[in-house]
Ligand code: ATP
């Protein structure tokens with residue numbers, strides 16, 4: 001007989017004579033009640049075992065973590081909390097789980113640190129089951145959004161031959177041996193003898209390749225893994241993370257902001273509509289966690305309220321220049337509470353400043369735009385009519401409460417001459433990026449795009465606070481287990 005998913009059993013509209021459920025035991029109470037979970041939903045189905053007619057041997061093997069198959073009748077539950085339960089007629093232990101050794105025991109309330117070390121088993125907890133289902137639904141929503149708007153999904157290379165992206169430190173890709181490494185006459189590594197006959201790296205962004213596709217297909221997006229060898233051990237950075245990068249021909253910076261805002265609101269709404277049980281659970285988890293914090297550090301809104309707030313309110317659009325004025329006059333700046341004090345226009349914004357703007361000043365998502373040219377990447381479009389010495393580019397960052405930067409994007413410099421000038425000033429090899437410059441040589445046009453870090457989005461939606469907890473097997477400095 002075919003087994004039915006727990007989710008479908010719980011959603012049944014009638015009692016059923018005979019059903020089969022398979023899953024893992026979460027708890028076994030009073031030698032009678034199994035809470036069975038199969039991952040299809042955060043909710044367990046209660047399976048009532050006829051302990052008087054079940055051998056002791058079998059009852060002993062119903063332990064947390066064991067895989068079991070039950071056949072029985074789906075009846076209306078007398079207990080509170082569930083509509084249906086299974087009155088078990090036949091129980092089979094599919095795989096034992098030694099109660100002494102299985103590390104995920106609900107009674108112990110394992111810490112997030114402990115669970116990270118057991119990333120292969122942590123997904124058997126309610127919390128990680130919920131997070132990973134939400135993550136999956138969010139990625140579906142990403143594709144849904146762009147596909148329904150006619151964007152073409154483009155798979156940009158993971159091994160990249162261009163090292164001029166400048167978005168972060170790169171991991172080298174090589175097949176050369178470390179002993180007897182082939183060298184050129186002047187002692188440098190001879191990449192001519194390497195697999196690709198040149199230096200290659202793991203990509204930090206698919207943007208430059210994505211632009212070339214946007215200049216033919218109109219609207220494209222990428223959604224794939226990116227790698228940064230950044231040694232910043234923060235709760236917002238991974239060495240391997242997933243990035244979504246739309247790029248649109250004929251879009252300017254305003255269109256780009258509209259797209260980013262609409263996109264983020266869509267995917268959050270999609271999660272709210274399709275992950276109700278999981279989000280409710282995560283909301284409860286967060287409330288619980290925050291009970292141990294002083295009042296001032298607790299969030300002002302519960303999770304669902306916060307997600308709805310983002311849907312219902314426009315993101316506040318603020319120029320870099322306005323932001324600097326706000327920060328310069330802010331209390332933490334005057335009282336020298338910021339680690340990096342804001343004294344003048346041109347300062348790069350640190351996360352403490354971003355968080356002040358979002359969490360204390362505006363209290364809503366903020367889009368900062370028109371940044372000083374010299375703190376941003378070479379491909380961003382220079383604003384017309386900016387004061388000499390105060391040149392700005394058409395860049396935007398979207399800042400989220402509790403997260404900081406979630407999106408970085410820009411209108412791209414479409415003018416060949418201006419772009420070349422900029423590359424010369426920054427000593428970026430024109431030869432190396434000749435293919436990229438072709439987009440400006442042949443049929444150049446205004447275009448814009450952005451990059452959104454998928455894990456930062458999952459962080460926001462799940463209310464988790466450490467990025468290591470929203471990707472199945474996190475890669476961070478000093479950690480590449482599994
Ligand atoms: P940050 O200042 O937070 O390091 P960034 O300016 O380096 O970000 P971009 O190069 O603009 O970020 O990348 C686009 C987006 O990718 C960011 O807005 C962020 O959401 C995400 N992102 C960047 N670096 C990481 C990382 N190491 N781990 C996870 N997400 C990241």
Ligand code: MN
Nearest residue numbers: 167168228230
């Ligand atoms: Mn960075």
